[in-house]
Amino acid sequence: MSTAPLVAAVSNAGGLGVLGVGFAPDEFVKEQVEETRKSTDKPFGINTVLIPENLDRLTKLISEIKTPVIYADTLINVDEQICLHYFKLWHDAGCKIILKASTIADAIAAEKGGADLIIVKGWEGGGHTIVEATTVLVPQATDVLSVPVVASGGIADGRGFAAAIALGAEGIEMGTIFMAAEEASVHPNVKKALINAGDMSTVITGYSTDEPCCQIKNKLSDEMIEIEANNTKEVAAELLRTVAESSLKKAMIDGDMVEGAVMAGQIVPLITEIKSVESILSEVIEGAKVELVRASQFKF
Template sequence: MPSFNTALTRALGIKVPVVQGGMQWVGYAEMASAVSNAGGLGILTGLTQPTPDDLRKEIRRCKSMTSKPFGVNLTLLPSINPPDYGAYAQAIIDEGIRIVETAGYSPGEVIKKFKSVGCIVLHKCTTIKHAKSAVKLGVDFLSIDGFECAGHVGETDITNFILLSRARQDLKVPFIASGGFADGQGLAAALALGAEGINMGTRFMCTVEAPIHNNIKQAIVDAQETDTALVLRRWQNTSRLFKNKVTNDALKIERESTTGKFEEVQPFVSGQRGRQVFLNGDKDHGVWTAGQVIGLIHDIPTCEDLVRRIEHEAVDVMRRNASLIVEDSPSSKL
């Protein structure tokens, strides 16, 4: 089997250019280590841990489960009581992690802190404008998130086919493609559009090792690409979530509220209720993120089987596409 040789695989020391994105309440050691052991890059989700010390413990636990490279995600989001991002960043650094995925608002200070100790930083962006700002901060890779993605999709509604081509045209820093990827055909397409690899979240949720209830994995398998909803657009904080009873209730308030106060919808979009979904297996208990890629997911493989399948599919597609090019014969030029 031939090996991939992209800027991403070379920089991170991984075999297959597939990154498991940071996912709240999913990015535990079980998930990250399984992806890394399969040849991709596993990612722990920093803020899934309640304190920086808990994150230290989770990093050590992940190290006991894999000898391969893995990273940590740190997402900075507006909050009434924001976590101590600096302390989380320091915990990541102190534990010897040198691959970090960042996302969110005003990441400058955190990125500076990581770069000062030689970390490789992958920063997630939903627009080229934000990507260019991140380049100025010194990030090593950009994760370009199309409108198809789960979670925070931005407010510009630009799908990956356009966004990745714009990234290829304008960005001077290597990038990976995020949103809408589940198979080797997608990886081959991303590479053709100029990306150095792909980032997958929802697809990795639907694996044997994903630390969520099997009912939720089966809900993803049973879903169609139309089974997501965009919530919180009224407050310029649009998130793509799995379409269920709670998202429908939240959208009704969003459409019909005469005050426009976020407090009216807040109980419906509680992150704690979403966490319980992954524990109790009731897909309608709360809101939870899922991308349109759910329409492409039809099984629950191990991470090893999934990454290997993606690797083989991508190689097969790229070889087939190369075979479509033929040299002109001398007679055809007459």
């Protein structure tokens, strides 16, 4: 889970750590922000999901904790008016705003709403996903947006970073690989599952809910896929909500690799060992430098 130790380590190593506190109680958010500040003087962020029922509470909290960055995660269909309203309040509180989009229409709406940076995430990424690939989304986004674009989904090494730069991105987001970081406060079983995963180890479930997720294949995902295959969309969506309830906690905290959900992306075969955050970022950056030099010498 993205808590203070991992977030501080990412920021200290030159990245931007983001606390995964989207629906957490206020006291937990305050605690995590305080713990992060004890370990780093570098910028970091807190995440939220851009749905109205969560934003008034968060906005009040932001005025108190004043985190440098707000990371707005979305599902689909970003509301420009919601962005205009809340992003102004967050800017007034001194925050920079990052929004993660899965479609170009949503990216454009977020820019019009005042986002400072847009992450576009392809379907290769873990967790909530959509149907277009990172290699398709990034060049489209860089063609139409004036704010910086960051590539997300299917990136875990220098080759992926170099590819993102070639597509026009100004940076990358990585998620799955950090679950296998020494500083990640997830159950050891999760890290072991990531390291043992190979090609075709992930599946996408939850199409019936209109919020499909990419996760490591296990008994839970098999059950979810069977439910969707044998029921109407409406019935399947209702059944899945019951089956998936608390499944993330079961995996991340309890270490249940049978009934728990490990929201990993398709990049898992490239994760072969547990490393420090500093090592992960250093290897990715240095690897990108090598790949970009190699690409510059390519002969047509």
